[in-house]
Amino acid sequence: MFLLPKGTPLAENVPISKLQLPDALEKLKNGKLTGCAIFDFPAADCALVYDEGKLVTAIVHRDGNEIKEQAALQSLVELMLLASSGSFSVYALSKDITLAVMALVGGPATIDGQEIKLIDFKALLDRIKTEQMTATLKIYTPERAGLIFYRNGATVGFFHDASTGIETSAGEVQQIAGLPGARADLRVLEESDGFVLDLAGLVDIRALWETSSGNPFATPSTPAPTAATPPSEPPAAAPAAATPTLSADEIETAILDLANQFVGKLGRTLAEKELMNIGNVTVLKDPDKLQEFLNAIEKGSKLLASSNKIKEMKEAIAAQAAQL
Amino acid sequence: MDLTGFFQALTSLFPFLPKIYNPVVIDYSTLFTVFCWLIAASISLYFSMNNSRIWTSIGIGFFLLFWSQSFQLNPWHETFTVMIAIHFTIGTISILLVSHGIQEYYLFTRTLEITGAKKTIYLGTLLIILCSILVISLNPKPSLYVLRNYRMMNNTVWFFLCILNIYYIAKIYMEMKDSPIAKGIICLGLVFVFALIWKGSGMYLNMYMWDKSWLDIIEFTGESTDIKEHMGKVSFARSLFKTFNFVTSISVAGTFAYLFKLLR
DSSP states (O other): OOOOOOOEEEEEEEEGGGOOHHHHHHHHHHTTOOEEEEEEOSSEEEEEEEETTEEEEEEEEETTEEEEHHHHHHHHHHHHHHOSOOEEEEEEOOHHHHHHHHHHHHSOEEEEEEEGGGSOHHHHHHHHHHTTOOEEEEEEOSSOEEEEEEETTEEEEEEETTOSSOBSOOHHHHHHHTSTTOEEEEEEOOGGGGSOOOHHHHSOHHHHHHHHTTOTTOOOSSOSSOTTSOTTSOOOOOHHHHHHHHHHHHHHHHHHHHHHHHHOHHHHHHHHHHHHHHOOGGGGGSHHHHHHHHHHHHHHHTTTSOHHHHHHHHHHHHHHHTTO | OBOHHHHHHHHHHSTTSOOOOSOOBOOHHHHHHHHHHHHHHHHHHHHHHTSOHHHHHHHHHHHHHHHHHGGGGOTTTTTOHHHHHHHHHHHHHHHHHHHHHHHHHHHHHHHOOOOSOHHHHHHHHHHHHHHHHHHHHHSOOOOHHHHHHHHHHHHHHHHHHHHHHHHHHHHHHHHHTTSTTHHHHHHHHHHHHHHHHHHHHHHHHHHTTOSHHHHHHHHHHOOOOOGGGGHHHHHHHHHHHHHHHHHHHHHHHHHHHHHHHHHO
16 A cells, blocks of 8 residues: 655645646756655656755555656656546645655665564664654555654654554554554665755756647756766756746745745745645736735734735735746 | 613613612623623624634634623523523633634644635524523523532633643744744734633632522521532632622723724
């Protein structure tokens, strides 16, 4: 069972037909997401793990196989273009849980499909603690699954297939461990992961997307994947597309900063969510879409800030959008 | 304060009102507390009308709390025991509405989704009140025992929902502590701390049968009570009940005025 934790939802069950993958990933990057983006297709699942906007791990589960990292991104583009339906969700997670999820998605399996009753659990927990592992212990049966997250040997949260968020008690996961035939996987984050590659810097998603979707004007500047590209450098985009994309990104960042400034952290999240709902920042050129976006932000902000502040924020956002 | 003359004049002005036979004497502290609830109710109702949908449940809830408290000024309540039952039921509905609003607020901070309409809340509340009145009216006239049960239900529901509300408000605050309204949310949390003490002390007196309504009942039945052996605890609980009834009403009025200022 492919199970990833759900934290604070930033977008939930957005139909993939409404999604422009490169724009969506840009937003996650610019929004400095720490958490994961989950794509749910009829015949496959994909997860992208972000750490402060850096795409640190990608995985696709398809036909019982796992495809990872750059190949997973390529596979995601294909799935997005070929699948007739599917949904997209983004969840913000704490740094501790994100590191444990990185272990779950990309780390090597220290224990792989071992039957629970054959494991000396006390010794295993002692080992996690003494070796200060950052890891995820997955306990599962064919019907159910639960996760226990560890950061530097300490338990930082629990999650199971019926959870709506990270839990602080082991109750339900313990019950799963007690089911007949329950098995466990332990995936550990490798020590060498202090310097984490940004996958978005290795694969030019926009070029890949435009090429795959058959845009004859797209000119992929870097063959994907290009392992030699420094991870911190942004992907070199096609010259024709570079200027407007960069400008839109700057404006989007400015809009998010304005929401943060006037309404606080939740205001920023609200703006990110509403931008995601309307598509991308470039559609704000359309006055109707801009109004729709401002109204949506206002509706939520009424619970967080004064009318005067909301009015000022709307004016400031409208001024930013006018530069598009 | 003797209001017999005022109510007799009222009944002569509106002949359909039941006649007043007993003197209507209301002490100043009761009058002042109900007045505070009236101020709190007016501010919260006005607040609910001009604000986001989620505040509607919270605002109406506090308005209904005034309605439930106003029975102390109702000169007919001793004659028509059905009215007291209705007052207590409305008091219970009020905390259900407030808790509903607070849970929706928490849901908003986690999902940033607001669904539903103000009209649904207004109509839903009206429907629940009408159903409650209907159920009370269809049943036998409440005896003093039954009325005491209504009072205990009210205190118990308030007590436990206050605990839940304090928990949710703490979680809401954690989610939005950098928002301009965050201090107002802390004030709302304080209201529930005061209400918890108010209703908790009332529930305590009910549970150990040291409340006035039980003492009134046994005055006629001749049953014994152990109240004299525990007068210290009883006096303390009674003083908490009275003080925090007043403090809660003041804090609700103050909190909504402050929230109004923050959201203007």
